[in-house]
Amino acid sequence: MSKGFSINDILGNTKANAPAGQKMQVVMLPAADIEPNPENSIYEIGDVSMLKADIAERGLRSPLEVLPAKGGRYMLIAGHRRWTACRALTAEGVAGFEVLPCVIRQSQGEDDDLIALITSNATARELTDGERLRQYRALKQALERKKAAGALDGRIRDEMSRITGDGAGTLGRFNAILNNCTAEVVEMLEKGEITMTRAYECSKLYKVQQAEYAKNKYASMPPITDMARRAAIKYLVECGLADQLKKLDYVRKSEWNYADHGLDVRKLEPVTLDLTESETDALLRIEPADSRVVRVQMRDPADTDEVLAESLLYPRDFFDAAKRLYINKDDLAAYKAEVKGRRDQERARQEEAGKWQALARQELEAFDSWPLVTRLKDLGLTIRERKMADGGRLIIAVDDLARFSGHVDSFQYRECFAVRLGPNGERAGRDGDVNALDWYKRWYSTGAGIENYIAEDIERSEKK
Known part of the structure; x- marks a missing residue:
């Protein structure tokens, strides 16, 4: 009491x-x-x-x-x-x-x-x-x-x-x-x-980062808006980097290499664009970050030291816009003609290659009528040969049990082994090279590749 x-x-x-x-x-x-x-x-x-x-x-x-x-x-x-x-x-x-x-x-x-x-x-x-x-x-x-x-x-x-x-x-x-x-x-x-310590750490950050840092002791910077990004790219292409971008190759180069050794962002003069009358409602600060990177910040009009968002732009980001403005139309026309020429050449090459492939396929389809080298009935092996353009021979051995039961357009056997002999009868490489290493002269499993070997030999023979 x-x-x-x-x-x-x-x-x-x-x-x-x-x-x-x-x-x-x-x-x-x-x-x-x-x-x-x-x-x-x-x-x-x-x-x-x-x-x-x-x-x-x-x-x-x-x-x-x-x-x-x-x-x-x-x-x-x-x-x-x-x-x-x-x-x-x-x-x-x-x-x-x-x-x-x-x-x-x-x-x-x-x-x-x-x-x-x-x-x-x-x-x-x-x-x-x-x-x-x-x-x-x-x-x-x-x-x-x-x-x-x-x-x-x-x-x-x-x-x-x-x-x-x-x-x-x-x-x-x-x-x-x-x-x-x-x-x-x-x-x-x-x-x-x-704590007061955490709050004091926040005081050193931009306001847009503070709440996240206060909660997590980590804060990222939000990226700029799409509108701000487009405005920054437009300025860089049409003004800030225009003199450099005009000289680059947009015909034979891609977004990944068009600026190699031809663009130095450090020459960019820092600038602040006023977007307060637009939907962005911010000041856009554009400045070089290093020789290849542009830093773009959205700043608060009421406090220009306060950054609201930040992004980095790389040469690939303004490639499309620069290409639309600065591509050399004469070079483009010449390049298109060059590409068409190469495409026509490739088409002709493929058509010719298809002709040799078709002839090789016909020969392989008639494999059972090739000259017989030997048949080892007890082993179920049949060995036949084909004369090659260099005077040598291609020897192919097949397993009789590996023959397809129905008709097959091209080679009739699932598996085959081959070896190449030169004009003098000695082992040669697969391409007929008598100087090839020993491992390249061994019997080898050819699979579907045998058709290509024969097609190449028919082509050599025809051109000889």
Whole structure:
């Protein structure tokens, strides 16, 4: 049960809490006549259960500080957690906290009253990062107003450090977070979803990357829109790189090699295109990234240092547009004629090759009537030969059991083995070369290739 308040308790605290050289006047005020300060929303009341238990056992050992308010009421300037704990005790039926010891301060103006509230909270307990950020913002704004009114000497940052105990580095990080972070990231910090360190890292990124980085500690840059991409390519082809692109070959080269050794992006002059009147609604920054790559950024018209999206363009990306503008029509006509000539030659070659293939097929279809070399009946092998154009012989051995049962247009056997002999009767290579390596002179499985060998020999014979 609370021991309540005694005059000695109150007076015992008077000297310790009074400003230097000034006696503190403590009065007892009804707790119901005291209201919280709206500016105290900077801080979180949080869990007061431990504080409530301590007050219930030992009493309220420090008076609250209040300002006179309308209607005979009072507004807290220091002691919100203690007042909340006392009101909770009263609501639970614990007697002795209906009236509370208070020091009545006189308002020194809104900014000074706010600074007094912050001063009482800044070092009273360990604050969360969110509370410290809100405290920094409110205190800085109040001190800036006082500085502008000529009521503050010295630097604002020094005064903030004196009041909060934060060093210049910490204050600088708070300033970077508030000035550079998006509202979403600031809200995440205030809710305790991210640390001050993570928020400070976000402050160094473009705003479009911050939310993703805050959540994942990784952030990609969105690509530019299709409209912005088309606008960038149009500028590069018609203006920025036009002098270089006009000289390139779009007839015999493809998108992958047309710019080889003929295009140096580093010669591109950086430029900013205003697309704010278009659907893109952005500034388009185009600049060289290296000798082969163009960097294209969409920037915020309201803050030209803020990048909204970024993509890299390579020579292959503007090949089609450049080709439409700069292709040499005379070269194109000559190239088409050249291609047609090659196509006609190939068609004639294929037709001629088809003629030799047909003759070879006829010979193979009549394989059973070729001159017989030997027949090994016990092994089921038949060996026949064909005279070759060089005077040598092509010897083919077949398995009698591998003959197709029905008619086959061309060779009648599923498998065959062959060896080539030169005009002198010695082993030769498959093409008749008597100087071929030994492994090239061995019996070999020909399969469908035998038709090609014979077709080539018929062609040689005809042309000889």
